Amino acid sequence: MLGTLAFAVVRPKGLPEAVAAVPAALAVILLGIVSVHEAEEKLAELAPTIGFLAAVLVLAEQCDREGLFEAAGHWIARASRGSPVALLGLTFVTGSAVTAALSLDTTVVLLTPVVFATAARLKLRPKPHVYACNHLANSASLLLPVSNLTNLLALKASGLSFGAFAATMALPWTAAIGVEWLVLRRFFRGDLVGKGEPTVEERTVGAPLYTMVVLGLTLAGFAVTGLFGIEPVVAASIGAVFLAVPALVSKRVSAGDIGRALSPTFLLFVLGLGIVVQGVSSTGLGAVVERLVPSAESLLALLAVAGVAAVLANVVNNLPAILLMLPATAAAGPGAVLAALIGVNIGPNLTYVGSLATLLWRRTLAERDEQVDTGEFLRLGLLATPPAIVVAVLGLWLARNLMR
Numbered sequence: 001m002l003g004t005l006a007f008a009v010v011r012p013k014g015l016p017e018a019v020a021a022v023p024a025a026l027a028v029i030l031l032g033i034v035s036v037h038e039a040e041e042k043l044a045e046l047a048p049t050i051g052f053l054a055a056v057l058v059l060a061e062q063c064d065r066e067g068l069f070e071a072a073g074h075w076i077a078r079a080s081r082g083s084p085v086a087l088l089g090l091t092f093v094t095g096s097a098v099t100a101a102l103s104l105d106t107t108v109v110l111l112t113p114v115v116f117a118t119a120a121r122l123k124l125r126p127k128p129h130v131y132a133c134n135h136l137a138n139s140a141s142l143l144l145p146v147s148n149l150t151n152l153l154a155l156k157a158s159g160l161s162f163g164a165f166a167a168t169m170a171l172p173w174t175a176a177i178g179v180e181w182l183v184l185r186r187f188f189r190g191d192l193v194g195k196g197e198p199t200v201e202e203r204t205v206g207a208p209l210y211t212m213v214v215l216g217l218t219l220a221g222f223a224v225t226g227l228f229g230i231e232p233v234v235a236a237s238i239g240a241v242f243l244a245v246p247a248l249v250s251k252r253v254s255a256g257d258i259g260r261a262l263s264p265t266f267l268l269f270v271l272g273l274g275i276v277v278q279g280v281s282s283t284g285l286g287a288v289v290e291r292l293v294p295s296a297e298s299l300l301a302l303l304a305v306a307g308v309a310a311v312l313a314n315v316v317n318n319l320p321a322i323l324l325m326l327p328a329t330a331a332a333g334p335g336a337v338l339a340a341l342i343g344v345n346i347g348p349n350l351t352y353v354g355s356l357a358t359l360l361w362r363r364t365l366a367e368r369d370e371q372v373d374t375g376e377f378l379r380l381g382l383l384a385t386p387p388a389i390v391v392a393v394l395g396l397w398l399a400r401n402l403m404r
Helices: 002-010 018-030 036-065 068-080 084-102 104-121 127-142 149-158 162-187 209-227 232-249 255-262 264-292 299-316 318-330 334-350 356-366 374-402
Strands: none
Touching (some): 018 036, 036 232, 068 209, 084 162, 127 334, 255 264, 299 334
């Protein structure tokens, strides 16, 4: 499993992650570590999640093509009035909303370049704002089941409806974002200086109305389908169709563009990784995790669960971590499942390898010749991540007790 993840991190010669994950999954099956029947069950279990991920990738790509993120960049530039602190605050608002509605990968791949360009246009230092995108991609992905692939997996294990999940995680989400704001505002105080230079251009870019309406209806569809026990992939797919088909008919995009947006090799990577994790879990690691995880929902137990999940995410990445944690936490109840989710979502802000989103963020900045200082990244992670996990777990504990 570690070799598969290492390949995904390094991607030698630009090869897709699936080049390692799929053969590794086949090897696990051929060696008898995971039976064919178990592999089929795992694929069936992951299929709705993979389908949802594919639909959201198309949704996000079409939102970008229709100018939604460009419009967001001009809005935050205009609304900030050249103030770096105001720009950071608006980046927090936008980043939290984009992460919650369109997933964390959208924030790092599509919003980060927009924020970087916006700071450059205003002649402000971009570092605080692009770091905010990375931290919010992880910490702000707690709110909705659709905000993170880990959330969709946890939703099934928790037994909660879409609405109950969102209601329970609203307080932890708000608390985690609040801690991130306080820490980043203090950490980058030396960069949040001066006055930007807004341009007339910022007043001329409007938001794409049709795209915003479809996106809003899709989000509402997630809640409605959840009430009837329908998988969120249905609402996501309908939204993707309503954005992609008009673009195809008008030839603003091609079928090849849609195919690339689906990122089939990444979807295969996730499927392959799921089978590899199943094999690793059955050979003893799963039992070790079960012994480490408390089977209770007290505040201390939830903190322990989140702590184990955070450490595991930074050792094996957040997706394998939640797959390993769910069997151990499901028996303890929804609170334990959601505490594990807090650990694997916020915990990756500690290191580069904690989540694929952070790796994508680094790649996005590297494409713009912007290097990330490892020492600075780790110092910020150490200052922000532990308190964010603690306050989020406290928020979860309070929410669970208030709802009983």
